[in-house]
Amino acid sequence: MDSVVPSFGRPWSALQPALSEPMLSAICSLGFENMTPVQEATIPAFSQNRDVIVEAATGSGKTLSFLIPILELLQRKKLRLTHTQVGAIIISPTRELARQTFTVLLELLKLTGLPYIPHLVVGGSSSATNTADEMSVLKETGADILVGTPGRLEDVLCGRLRNGKKTKAGMITASGGLRGKPSASAAKLEVIVLDEADRLLDLGFEASLTAIFSALPKQRRTGLFSATMTEALGQLVRTGLRNPVRVQVQVHDRNTACSERRIPASLSIRYMVCPPDRKLAQILRLIQTAGPLKYIVYFSTCAAVDYFYRLLRRMLCPAQAIVPGGKRTMKEEKERLREYFTAPTSSSVSVHSLHGQMVQSKRQATYESFSAIPSGENEVALLLCTDVASRGLDIPDVDCVIQWDPPTDPKSFAHRCGRTARAGKNGQALVFLSPGAEETFIDFMALRKIPMTPADYLWQSADGSVTEEPPADAKIIEDSSSSDDGEEEEEEEEEEEQENGGGEAAKKKKKKKKRSRNHDQLCKFPADTRSDALLELVRGLVVTDRDIYERGKLAFVSFVQSYSKHEASYIFRLKELPIIEVAKGFALLHLPSMPELRGRPVSRFIPYANLDTDAIPLLDSKREASRLEKLEKAKAAAAAAAAARASGLVADADNDSDKKKKKKKNNTEAWTDAKEAKDRTRERKLKRIKRRDAVASVEEARLMQEIEDPKVLEALAKDPLLAKQMINRRDKSLRDIKEMSSNSGRPAAAAEKRSLDEIIADARSSKRYASASSSSEDEEDSWEVMARKEAIRKKLAAKNKKRFTFNPGFSDDEEE
Known part of the structure; x- marks a missing residue:
């Protein structure tokens, strides 16, 4: 059998101390003939009772680097564990990663024949009854190795917390807090592993980890594994590890000037600088030219995943249940879309979605169905997801990773790209950047030893073919809305400058220069009429489905809020975001009322023609009937109030309402600023x-x-x-x-x-x-x-x- 990993590592038989015969035969059965560098450096140290801190590129084989030592240590120690005692614990930040690790562990135990009982404990149960059933199964069968997420592992090892709250130190507040009886004991624990350790702290599991560590014996082995290590891990290193061995595997590239990389050498990351309203067209053109491949498309928010999932499913794989009007309408929509997108020859298209707010059963079904799709089998598979699927997941045969926008946490960038090019296979990754300040992200990633190369902008001709050369009639964007009014505004500013001594007018000029500078970046790109026509086609689909329409508004608002929270705020500045073009890219029918749009050139956004938002229907007949009934009642109440007002019967009420309106403050504070203030107030109150x-x-x-x-x-x-x-x-x-x-x-x-x-x-x-x-x-x-x-x-x-x-x-x- 051919090895599925690079051949630059030594054979497994060369390890010292040597692995047991059942383990060697199991590894050979899995198809791994040679070790990867991280396995060669980690397994000997971890197997010799040393604590380890491992930092290696994603897809380099870290899972086997801790599963093999765990089984070898338990086998050598010959621990005699009672029914309720646990010998090893593996903590993962997400349910999907925990299930994946558990699956690999089951395979190893099956091939080696070792008599250890593993158990998976993850959250997300739909009811308290299911949780109680899971705990009863654990008590009945027992477990030698626990794999799970921090919250549920805390319940198992420390007892379920009732009527109280935890502090960051893992202690229960004096205002209350009772713990139930633990389901398992860690008195004889031999080893604990924190997979994606930095992510465990980023997701706010610090209190749960502290509580878990307080229940563990001091004489144990501890391993921290991740593709990126942060300073926040220093606390865990100081409190939980004793004289650890640090393993840092670097990737060197012989063909470029960059001698060191934080990503696999087989991974090629490209970036495309384009206006935000052209991202959808670029993705469809890329799929059309690349052939039947498996894609993962990352978004920054769950609302954006929901919206584009329903939108792309309607466009690329329509069904009678999601298209109003029956087969005839569905056929017409396919014909219109064929002008802008043609699936690769004899290929079907499937669209999937995955994010943290989904029900656990749907998350698991989506993950399993997308993983089961083989690459290159005449099917284009798209998985739209958030960063919940960016860490550690080994989804087979992912050919390309597309990032609609860079992650809010820059550390997640390498993890997103690492879903492809795993175990020595080749892979492609593409990230979209808006022109202007976001281009600095390229140099920022280069400092983090993640090199990127530019990607060619894809153009589409009138016959639907995709090329890298712009059409002959492509022209530079011209902003006619601002050019006509420019001279009048300059004359008014000159008059104000003469009257007020130049103070206020100078400030206005400065603000206008900033806005024009941002717009000048967009004007560098030739007009793409095919992309604009595609967005108009999409808006025509949105106006037929109220569910998509409502989700589009929510996706746009959540994106703006997420953008304002970016950790690299000196690169991703909300004031320099071309927010009007972002709204166009989301195919909005009209701009929502939000403070972040104040002072923006809203005249560049053209609302959908003859738009009556109340007339947009829901496809579910029951929900639509209920909505129409409520709408009629609201209109009747408004008409009755208007008639009473006209007859003078509610004059006093009108006067009272006018007084209330005068007293009411005009809220001009942006949602993001208000949320920050509430968070600060909540933190101060909690400290008191x-x-x-x-x-x-x-x-x-x-x-x-x-x-x-x-x-x-x-x-x-x-x-x-x-x-x-x-x-x-x-x-x-x-x-x-x-x-x-x-x-x-x-x-x-x-x-x-x-x-x-x-x-x-x-x-x-x-x-x-x-x-x-x-x-x-x-x-x-x-x-x-x-x-x-x-x-x-x-x-x-x-x-x-x-x-x-x-x-x-x-x-x-x-x-x-």
């Missing part, structure tokens, strides 16, 4: 709560320890709910009892205080105690929840503020 809870917890623990009177301790032991109630009230009850206990030998001092019976009667007379004692035993355990709910209820009553919500009129959970 943590400080208050920490002080209260210390005081309560001190008071409980200083109670010496056996009668008091006996009374608290007989009534646990009473003790909880007295702690939760944060009043003087515990202090009185403590002083009574300490002054029990001095009757005069004790007489001045309340008696024990009076203190207990006062605590029991509270409303919280009465409601808790009358409830069931299960409800008694949730006394912290009752206190918290009451506090929240009081705050909401005192501060009744309406929150802004964007309701697109659909739900992600709806069945198609």
